[in-house]
Amino acid sequence: MAIPALFDLTGQTALITGSSRGIGKAIAHRMAEHGANVVISSRKADACEAARDEINAAVGREAAISVPANIASKDSLQALVDATIAKWGQIDHLVCNAASNPYYGPQAGISDEAFTKILQNNIVSNHWLISMVAPAMRARKGGSITIISSIGGVRGSTIIGAYCISKAADMQIARNLACEYGPDNVRVNCIAPGLIKTDFAKALWDDPETLKRSTATAPLKRIGTPDEIAGMAVFLAGKAGAFTTGQNFVIDGGVTIA
Numbered sequence: 001m002a003i004p005a006l007f008d009l010t011g012q013t014a015l016i017t018g019s020s021r022g023i024g025k026a027i028a029h030r031m032a033e034h035g036a037n038v039v040i041s042s043r044k045a046d047a048c049e050a051a052r053d054e055i056n057a058a059v060g061r062e063a064a065i066s067v068p069a070n071i072a073s074k075d076s077l078q079a080l081v082d083a084t085i086a087k088w089g090q091i092d093h094l095v096c097n098a099a100s101n102p103y104y105g106p107q108a109g110i111s112d113e114a115f116t117k118i119l120q121n122n123i124v125s126n127h128w129l130i131s132m133v134a135p136a137m138r139a140r141k142g143g144s145i146t147i148i149s150s151i152g153g154v155r156g157s158t159i160i161g162a163y164c165i166s167k168a169a170d171m172q173i174a175r176n177l178a179c180e181y182g183p184d185n186v187r188v189n190c191i192a193p194g195l196i197k198t199d200f201a202k203a204l205w206d207d208p209e210t211l212k213r214s215t216a217t218a219p220l221k222r223i224g225t226p227d228e229i230a231g232m233a234v235f236l237a238g239k240a241g242a243f244t245t246g247q248n249f250v251i252d253g254g255v256t257i258a
Helices: 024-034 045-059 074-088 114-138 159-186 208-215 227-237
Strands: 013-017 038-042 064-065 093-096 143-148 188-193 248-250
Touching: 013 074, 013 208, 024 045, 024 093, 024 227, 038 045, 038 074, 038 114, 045 064, 064 074, 074 114, 074 143, 093 114, 114 143, 114 159, 114 188, 143 159, 143 227, 159 188, 188 208
Parallel strands: 013 038, 013 093, 038 064, 093 143, 143 188, 188 248
Antiparallel strands: none
8 A cells, every 4th residue: 555645754764762672662663664765873782682573574675784782872972873773874854762761769869970971862862963963854855753751741740850851952952953954844843652551661551550540531541552642743753844943842632741
């Protein structure tokens, strides 16, 4: 079946960090399904290779390659960009999905090391990677950048405060860069998921009582799945999202409005 023109990514290349599992893998899978060439990246080579093989088998072509990278290392990110360009020629879409949250508890209890790691991996690393990819997009007068933020960026928290700070910063990065890059037809947006059933968020849904509290006020009365985030990423990369920039798309089952 032909891919609808508004969502057709055929021949385009998407680099997705943190894409060996969870939301990142779902985004890579659906972008490949819509015609894109995708780059799977996370720290562990074996996990990247497994995701690559799964996606290629599902779409029936060599749609994905795997390039392990450590987002805390600028050199590693540059090598990731270089390997993507060496294979596919250019990067049309960047999805900054990789993030860290090593601490649960009140802000007063967080160590300097944990706080710095959160800010580095969730803000600075995105800045680095975008800065590596954006110049070529701007020169070609086209491209999209999507940062996976969180509803934590629009709400207060007593247990993941530093993470929420970092995710609010990601939203501001998108707004700032949308203004900077817009004249060159490069769009920058955020997706802010609510609670999604991933290993990353396991501490917030694995316990039945915690899950009950998390969904008590949600209009849909459940948590989400990675695939329910992937569709928005495809929208933002495709022609359907061509007039969309600087925005933060909350996908949370209605939690933040109830």
